[in-house]
Amino acid sequence: MTETNANANVKIHVLAEETLGGIKCEYVEVDRKAKVSEKIVIVDADVQNEESYDNGDIFKVEKKYGLSETARTKCNRFILDTEYRVLEPTDIVHINGQRYKMVDRKAEVGEKVIHMYESKSDGIARKTIKVDATSVEVDPFVHNGGVRSVFAHGYYRVLVPLDKHEKTFENKNSVYKEMKNLIHNDLGITRQEIQEMISVAVSNEVQNMSESGKLHSIAGAKIESLIEEGFRDGGRLLYGFKERVSKTVSEEVGKRIANVLNINVELKEGRN
Incomplete structure (x- = not known):
């Protein structure tokens, strides 16, 4: 899904984020050269370049060729740097139709959180039922064959509703x-x-x-x-x-x- 922020004229793309368990994350278009592993969106397709593709197509960069200013995508397509915009992920996610901003701070009782470890998450929102000096407690859930209900501070993100x-x-x-x-x-x-x-x-x-x-x-x-x-x-x-x-x-x-x-x-x- 693509939409435009009228106030800043910024195009926003809502895409599944693998590192967050597949939940949808908002990306913004940025006019710069891509890095390996980044997502790009085609904005000025050169149909004579390799296989044809259309504006709006999204790819992941697998390799970069600096001198020729091309990016090789996962689909083995060589794309000129003038043809695309980089998609940068934001802290805004969509869970069950609700928009949230992921905030790195100590949670309060009643707030929803998602567990984070090495910048990755299962993307499941859990309600905080208890907070102490070192951690937060959520409803128990099965994790790696065992039952877990505690996240240490710094290893989760608070989900702040944006539609409030x-x-x-x-x-x-x-x-x-x-x-x-x-x-x-x-x-x-x-x-x-x-x-x-x-x-x-x-x-x-x-x-x-x-x-x-x-x-x-x-x-x-x-x-x-x-x-x-x-x-x-x-x-x-x-x-x-x-x-x-x-x-x-x-x-x-x-x-x-x-x-x-x-x-x-x-x-x-x-x-x-």
Whole structure:
């Protein structure tokens, strides 16, 4: 499977990784000369070179010929260095449809880990049930004819779920949509009415802050602080002082208003 990271315009390939027990690992395309045993992907096939092959084909480099700038693959095909991109493995793996990042750190109870030895693994995710100063304990399993349940620290990788943030965002987005439907459909509050409520609430809050002296106090404290900072350099006013005062004070007032502003949608119910 091949996909593109839109943010960095990086092509990602999801391939089975032999050293990790055959679980799928994400590889990224890199424009450099390959080394022996590395995987490459064809991006600009020269069909006149040996047997024909197509863009997108993936091979493993068996030999390198530096002067002629060719790579000999496992299929005995000679490929020019201009025809391919190197596939570099990342720490991101796919297990049972879930994306994880393998992290080299001490695991916590409840986290999933995979055993590592000499950069190899069976690729099986196991749940951590106990952690002490020297090792982690997982559910017992059969290994080389015996039962094993302990991995020493440094001989495993923690599997950190990468879709957690995405799912959290989806849940928040779902809650937002539910609230939006509640406001518009169940409570019957229109967008214009919400804007009017916000306008009235903000206007009242600013008036209250002004009458109580809070607005003057907030602005005054900020300005005094900026003036003190502005004249530190030998009594000379720093460049951009005016703009910083304006921006800082307006942001601070806005934050204070946002903190105390609480629009209760139940007001609409009370009106019905």
